[in-house]
Amino acid sequence: MAVRIAIRFISFAALLYLLLPLVVLVGASLTTTEFLAFPPQGLTLRWYRVVVENPTYAHSFLVSTLLALAATALGVVLAVPAALAIARCNFPGKAAFSQLLLSPLVLPHLVLGAALLQFGSSIGLMRSFEALLVGHTVIVTPFVLRTVLPLLTREQLALEEASRDLGAGPVTTFFLVTLPQIRPGIVAGAIFAFITSFINVELSIFNTTAALNTIPVQLFNYVQYSVDPSIAAVSATTILAAVLAIVVLDLTIGLDVLAERD
Amino acid sequence: MTPSRTALLGLIGLPLAFFAAFFLIPLIVVFVASVTTTEGAGTLANYSRILFDAYHWEVTLVTFRLGVLTTAICLAIGYPLAWYLVRVVRWRAWRRICVILLVVPLFTSNIVRSFGWMVLLGRTGLVNDTLRDVGLIDRPIRFLGTETGILIGLVYILLPFIVLTIGNALAKVDRTVEQASADLGASPASTFWNVTFPLSIPGVVSGGIMVFALSVSAYVTPALLSGGRVTVLPMLVFQQYSSVFDFHYGGALAITLLVFTLVLIAAASLVSRLGAR
Amino acid sequence: MSLLTIDGVSKSFGHHKALHEVSLTIEPGEFVSLLGPSGCGKTTLLRLIAGFMEADTGAIHMEGQDLTGLPPHRRPLNTVFQNYALFPHLSVLDNVAYGPRRGGASKQDAADRAREALLLVGLADLEDRYPREMSGGQQQRVALARAVVNRPKLLLLDEPLSALDLKLRKRMQIELKQLQEKLGCAFVFVTHDQEEAMTMSDRIAVLHAGRIEQVGNGAEIYRRPRTRFVAEFIGDANLVPVGLDDAGRTRILSGGSRAMIGTAVLRPEHLVLTPLRAHPPVGDVLFLDGRVENVTSVGGVTNIYVHAEGHDLVARRLGLAGSDVAVGMPATLEVRWNDLHVLADGVA
Numbered sequence: 001m002a003v004r005i006a007i008r009f010i011s012f013a014a015l016l017y018l019l020l021p022l023v024v025l026v027g028a029s030l031t032t033t034e035f036l037a038f039p040p041q042g043l044t045l046r047w048y049r050v051v052v053e054n055p056t057y058a059h060s061f062l063v064s065t066l067l068a069l070a071a072t073a074l075g076v077v078l079a080v081p082a083a084l085a086i087a088r089c090n091f092p093g094k095a096a097f098s099q100l101l102l103s104p105l106v107l108p109h110l111v112l113g114a115a116l117l118q119f120g121s122s123i124g125l126m127r128s129f130e131a132l133l134v135g136h137t138v139i140v141t142p143f144v145l146r147t148v149l150p151l152l153t154r155e156q157l158a159l160e161e162a163s164r165d166l167g168a169g170p171v172t173t174f175f176l177v178t179l180p181q182i183r184p185g186i187v188a189g190a191i192f193a194f195i196t197s198f199i200n201v202e203l204s205i206f207n208t209t210a211a212l213n214t215i216p217v218q219l220f221n222y223v224q225y226s227v228d229p230s231i232a233a234v235s236a237t238t239i240l241a242a243v244l245a246i247v248v249l250d251l252t253i254g255l256d257v258l259a260e261r262d
Numbered sequence: 263m264t265p266s267r268t269a270l271l272g273l274i275g276l277p278l279a280f281f282a283a284f285f286l287i288p289l290i291v292v293f294v295a296s297v298t299t300t301e302g303a304g305t306l307a308n309y310s311r312i313l314f315d316a317y318h319w320e321v322t323l324v325t326f327r328l329g330v331l332t333t334a335i336c337l338a339i340g341y342p343l344a345w346y347l348v349r350v351v352r353w354r355a356w357r358r359i360c361v362i363l364l365v366v367p368l369f370t371s372n373i374v375r376s377f378g379w380m381v382l383l384g385r386t387g388l389v390n391d392t393l394r395d396v397g398l399i400d401r402p403i404r405f406l407g408t409e410t411g412i413l414i415g416l417v418y419i420l421l422p423f424i425v426l427t428i429g430n431a432l433a434k435v436d437r438t439v440e441q442a443s444a445d446l447g448a449s450p451a452s453t454f455w456n457v458t459f460p461l462s463i464p465g466v467v468s469g470g471i472m473v474f475a476l477s478v479s480a481y482v483t484p485a486l487l488s489g490g491r492v493t494v495l496p497m498l499v500f501q502q503y504s505s506v507f508d509f510h511y512g513g514a515l516a517i518t519l520l521v522f523t524l525v526l527i528a529a530a531s532l533v534s535r536l537g538a539r
Numbered sequence: 540m541s542l543l544t545i546d547g548v549s550k551s552f553g554h555h556k557a558l559h560e561v562s563l564t565i566e567p568g569e570f571v572s573l574l575g576p577s578g579c580g581k582t583t584l585l586r587l588i589a590g591f592m593e594a595d596t597g598a599i600h601m602e603g604q605d606l607t608g609l610p611p612h613r614r615p616l617n618t619v620f621q622n623y624a625l626f627p628h629l630s631v632l633d634n635v636a637y638g639p640r641r642g643g644a645s646k647q648d649a650a651d652r653a654r655e656a657l658l659l660v661g662l663a664d665l666e667d668r669y670p671r672e673m674s675g676g677q678q679q680r681v682a683l684a685r686a687v688v689n690r691p692k693l694l695l696l697d698e699p700l701s702a703l704d705l706k707l708r709k710r711m712q713i714e715l716k717q718l719q720e721k722l723g724c725a726f727v728f729v730t731h732d733q734e735e736a737m738t739m740s741d742r743i744a745v746l747h748a749g750r751i752e753q754v755g756n757g758a759e760i761y762r763r764p765r766t767r768f769v770a771e772f773i774g775d776a777n778l779v780p781v782g783l784d785d786a787g788r789t790r791i792l793s794g795g796s797r798a799m800i801g802t803a804v805l806r807p808e809h810l811v812l813t814p815l816r817a818h819p820p821v822g823d824v825l826f827l828d829g830r831v832e833n834v835t836s837v838g839g840v841t842n843i844y845v846h847a848e849g850h851d852l853v854a855r856r857l858g859l860a861g862s863d864v865a866v867g868m869p870a871t872l873e874v875r876w877n878d879l880h881v882l883a884d885g886v887a
Contacts, residue, residue, distance in 0.1 A: 003451075004350075011346035014339050017418065018363050021378025022370075024388060028381055036381050038388055078277040085273035097274060100281055106472075106527045108479035110496050111292070111516045112285070114503040118295065118513070119288035134284040141277070170269070199371035201482050206503060216371040223377050223486060232381070235374040242369035246362050441591055442624040444611040446638035446685065453612075456637070460628045 022239050029232035036229055047233040057234065060218040067129070067214060068197040071136035072144075075193045076186060078137070079144035084178070086145075087152035098145075105142045109202035112138065117206040131207045132214070136197045143196060144189035151185040152178075184252070191249055195242070289520075296513030308514035318498075325478050325494040328409060332416040332477040333470050339417070340424035341466070347425070348432040364422045372419060372482040379415045380406065380486060407489035415483040420476055424469040431465025432458075464533055471530035475523045495519055540603060542567045542693060542725050543588070548597035550583055557583045559749040560597070567692065570719055570726045572736035575746035576772070581729045582621075584746070585695050588727065590614045601693065612641075616693040621701065623682040625670040631657070631681050632666035638689045656688040657681075659718065676707050683715075687722060694719075696728045700735065712738050733773050737761075745769050761806075766884045770804045777805040777852045781881060789881070791827070793849040801881045809878035810854035812843060812864065813871050823876040827852070831868045834860050845870050 024038045032042035051057050079101070085091070086098050104112065116135045120126040125134070156178070163173040201216045208217045215234070222231050299305050312318045351357040367375055382388050383405035390402040405411035435458055443453040481496040488494075499519060502512025543565040550558040558580045565571050573581040586592045588599060590611035599606045606614060617638070626634050635653035636646075644652065657663050660680040670678055679699060686694055700708045700715075716739045719726050730736050736743045737757040744754045745768075753765040764770035767778065780792045781803045792799055813826075829847025836842075841860045845852050847870075854872055864870070 007342045007346050007350065010339060010342040011350075014343045014421065015360060015363055017339075018367060018421065020388075021375060021382060021418065022366065024381050025374065025378045038381060078280055081273040082277040085270060089270055089273070091270055091274075097278065100286070101277060104285065106475070106523070108496070108519055108523055110479065110481045110499060111520045112288070114499060114512065114516050115288035115292045116284065117503055118509050119284075119291045122291070134280075138281065138285045141281075195369050199369070199374075201371060201373055205500075216373050219371070219373045219377070220482065220486075223373065223380065227380070231377065235370075235377055238374055239366070239370050242366050243362070246365050246369055250358065250362065436622075436624065438620050438622060438624040439626060441589075441611065442618070442620055442626070442685075443637070443641075444591075445589060445614075445618045447612050447641040447689070448637075449612055450610075452641060457626060457628075 025232050025239060026236040029229055029236040031229050031232075034228065036227055036232060047229040048237075050230045051233050051237075054230070056213075056218065057215075060213045060215045063129070063212060064198055064214040064216070067132055067136055068194045070133055071140050071197045072190050072193040074133070074137040075140040075144050076190060079141050079189065080148060080182070080186065082141075083145055083148040083152060083182075084174075087149060088157065101145055102142045104139045105146070109139060109200065113203040113206040116203075120207070127207050127209050127212070129212065132204055132212075135203045135207070136200065139200065139203060140193035140197050143192040144186065147189035147192070148182050148185040151182045156181050187252065188249065191245060195245060199238070292509075292513045292516055294513075295509045296511075296517045298510065300510065308511045309518075311511065312514055312518060321493050321495055321498060324409065324492060325496075328412060328416060328484070328494065329474045329478040331413055332420060333474045335413070335417050336421050336424045336473050337466065337470055340421055340469070341428055343421075344425045344429035344432055348429050364425055367419065368422050372480075373486070375419055376415050376483045376486040379411070379418065383411050383414065383487075406487060407491035409492055411487045412484050412492060412494075415487045416477050416480060419480070419483055420473045423476070424473050427469030427472065428462060428465045431462045435461045464536070467533045468530040471526050471533070475526040475530070479519055479523050541565065542569075542602060543727075544600045545584070545588070546598050546600070548584070548587060548594045548599065550580075550587060550592065550594050556749055558587070558594075561746075561749075561751055562597075563744055563751060563754065565693070565725050565727060568723050568725055570716070570728065570739055570741045572728045572730055572740040572743045573746055574730055574733060574736040574743050574772075576731055579746040580749040581731075581746050582697055585618075585697055585727065585729050588693075589616065589618050589695055615691060616695060617686040617689060617691040619682050619686045619694065619696040619699045621697045621699065623670075623678045623699075625678055625681055625685070627670055629669075630666065631662065631668050631670070631673075634670065634681055635666075635685045635688050638685065642689060652688055653684070656684040659687070659721075660684045675702055676711070679703065679711065683718070687718075687724070690722070691724060693725045693727065696726060698729050698731070701730075701732075708735070715739060737773075745772065747772070763880055764804060764882065767802060767882055770882060775807050775853065775855075777807065777810070777850070778802050778882075779805060779850050779852075781879070789876075789879075791825070791848070791850075791879075803879045803881045805852070805874060805879060807842065807853045807855035809874060810845075810852060811873045812845075812854055812856070813873045825874045825876060825879075827872040827874065829870055829872065831864060831866055831870050833866060834864055836860055843870075845872060847872055 027040050028036045028038045029040075029047055030043045030045070031037045031040035032044045032046075033040075082097075082101055086094060091097075113135065116131070117126060120131050125131045159177050159181070160173055163177045164170070168176065199216055200214070201220055204214045204217050205220070208214060213221075215238070219231060219234060296308050297304055297306065299307070347357055347360055351360065384390070385402045385404070389405070390399070393399045394402070405414065439461070440453050440457055443457045444450070448456060478494075479496055480494075481500060484492065484494045485497060485500075488497075495515070496519060499512060499515045502508050502515060506512070541564040545561060545563045548558055548561045549556070561580070561584060563571075573584060575581050583592070587594050588606075590606065590609060593607070601615065626637065629637065632650060632653050635656050636649040639649035639652050640646070654663065654666065657666055660683050662677065662680050662684065665673065665677065670681065673681070679702075682699070696715075700711050703711060712735055715726075719739075728736070728739065740757065742754060742756055743760055745752045745760065747766075747768045753760055753769050755763075760769060761773055764773060764776075770776045770778065779802065780799045781789050781801055782792045782799045783789060789800075789803075791803070827845075827847040827850075829845045829852070831843060832846050832851075833844040834841065835844075836859050839857060839859075841856050841858065841864075843854045843856070843860070843864055845854060852872065
C-alpha cells in the first residue's frame, strides 16, 4: 500500500516537473511587465506583437522553416530508396550501409557540427544555407528511414510481385503499389524530421551568422545576453506548435506506445 | 530478390554518396586533424594534452559526475513513472495525456526547455519564491551557475527517454508469467523482484546508457544553466571550433567525446539485443 | 469431504455474462475436464478457481476453506498455463525450483525437489537449458514439472496440449493421465477437444454459454446427452422429432407435427442399413424408409447419407462401402428403440 502511494506521488511529481517549465514560459509570455514574471502580472498579447513586428525573428523563422522543409524533402529522397534497398535487396555491406545511415540518431550533434564546419571550410561550404542544409539532411534522414523500413514487409513484397506479374514495370509498381503502402511511414518520418531540424541548435550553431540565423540559435544568442518576455513569447509559440504536431501525430499514427499488448 | 547491379546502384548510390561526403569524410577529417600538427606531421600531442592536463581532468570529472547523477536520478524517477503509466493507469485518455506530456519536451528545442528552467530557478524564480513562502529557506538558493541547476535541466530533458524505454520494456512483460509466479506462491513484492524487474532490466540498462551518453554530450543545457561558471566537455569542443579555431586540439576533444559516446551506445545496443533473445 | 466445491458462481464482464450460477464439486484424486467451445466460460471458471479473478456471486471452497478474497499466491493449488508462462530469464531448474523457493525451501532443498519433478516428466538431463532453447513439447513438460513440484492436491490445466501437434498431443494425453494417477492429485483440465476429454477424464463437465449443461463420465454424456447442445457437441448426432402415437407409444414423427413431445438423438453407428423391409416392426426395432443420397468413405469408416421419412440422416459403418450401397438406391434404416435417446430440452 505504501509502495502504491509512493509510486503515485513520484509519478504526479514527475509529471508536474515535466509540465512546469512549459507552463511557466506560456505564462511569462503574457505578462504586462518589462521583465519576465511568473505568475504573470496582468495579461497581454503585446509581446507576441513585438515578436511578429521584429524583422530579425521573422527572418530567422523563415530560415528555420525553409531549412526544415528542404532538409525533410532531401531526407525523404535519400531515405526511401535506401529503405527499399535494405528491405528488398541483398548486397555486401548492407548492415554497414544501414548502420551508416542510422548512426546520426545517436552521434553527438555537436561533434558532427564541428566536423562539418572543419570539412566545409576546406571546400568552401560554410556559413551558408547550403552548409546548414547538408548537415540537417544528415541528421533527419535516419528518422524517415526508421519509420519507412518496418512497413516494407514480406506481405508487401507479395503485393509488389503480384503487380509485376500483372505486367507493371518496377517504376509503375513503386508508384501504384509500394508508395501507397509506405506513405504513413513517410508522413510520420517527415514530421519527426521536420521537428528535429526545426529545433536543432548544436549543429546549426557552427554555420549560422547574424544575417543567416535559425530560430533556436537566435533564441540561444538572446537568452545568453538579455532576457525579456518576447523571448518567452517565441518559446511559447514553439511549445504550442509542438503540442499541435504531437496531437496530429497521435491522431495519424497513434502515440499510445505504453499500452500493454495483448 | 537479386536486382541488377544498376538497379541497386540507383537505389543506394545517392544516399551512400551523400553520407560519405557530408558525414563520413568530415568525421575522418576531424580524426586526421586530431592526430596531426599544423604542419601536417603525425602526432599524439593533442591527446596527451587532454590526458595530462589537470584542467581537462577537472572538466571530464564534472561531465562524468553530471552524467552519472543525471542517469541515477532519471532511473529513480523514470522507473516509477513508467510503472505508473503502464501498470497503474487504466483510463486510456489519461495515459494519452501523460504520454503527450512526456513527448512535448522532446518536440521542443533544448533552448526553450532550458530557458524555462532559467526562469524557474532564478533568484526570484518560482522555485525560490515557493521555497521561501513555505518557510524552508530564508535566502534564495543559487541554482543557476551550479551543477545542481545543470542537473535539474539535464534530468528534465532526458527523463522522457528513460520513461519511454522502460515503459516499453514493462509493456512487453508477459502478464501470465507474473500470474504463474503468484500461482507458485510468490507474493506481489516477491513476483516483482524475481520476475518483473529482471525482465525489465534490458530496458533499464539500455535507457540508462542512452541517457548517460546524451547527458555527457549535451551542450545547450549546460551552456545556458551554467552561466559560464561550470564547464563540461562539449563546451570545450565548442570553444575550440567557434572561437579558438584550433581544429587539431578541438578535433582531439571531439574524437574523445565521440568515442566516449559511441562505446556507451554500442554497449546499450548489445544489452538490448541480449535481452531481446 | 469434497476437495473443491464451486457453489453458484457467476461472473460478468461488462454486459457479457461469462458464467451463470455454475456449481460443481471435485473429489480428491479425480480427473475432471471442463469441455466446451471457445467463449463458453471454461477458462473463466479456471481463473476464478486459481484466484486471478474474483467471482461476482457464489463461493469456491477447497477442503472446507472459503477461497473468496484469497490472492492466488495463498491458494493451495497450482496451474499449468496455456502458453506455459515459463520464466524466460530462468533456467529450467530455476523455473521448477521457483515454487519451493517461495515456499521457504533452502536453495539446495528446492533444487533437489525440482530435479525430482523433472525426473517425473522425463527432462532430468535438460535442467541447465533456458525455455527459449526448448521445443514446445519440452516446454510443456517443464510447465508441468513446475506446477507439480509443490505436490498440490489440485492442479488446474488450461488447454495445456493445444499448442502441440496431433501426434505429440496423443502421447501427452496418455502421459498426463499416468502422471495424474501416479501423483494422486485432482486435475481440472480445460479443453475444447471432446476426444481429449473422453480419453483422460473421470468426469466431464460440458459448458455452454456460461452454464454447465451436463456433468458425467464420457459414456453417460455420449449415450445419454441431456441437451441438444451436448448431443451435437459430443460426437455426431442425428436429431429427430418424436411424438406419441394413439397407443401412447413414442414414435419418430415425419416433419413438424403438433403431436411432438421432444427431440431424440440417434447416433450414426446405431443406424443399420438393411436390404430387407421386415413386416410391421417386431419387438424393439424400428424401420425408416428412404433413399441413399450420398456415400463417403473416410479411412476405415463409411458414412451413408439417407433421406428417410422427411429427415436427413447419416448412418455409419466400419469398412468401405460394399456393393449393397449406391447413391439413389432405396434404403431402409433399422434402429433399436433402446438406442433412441430423448433429450430433456427437446421441444423446439
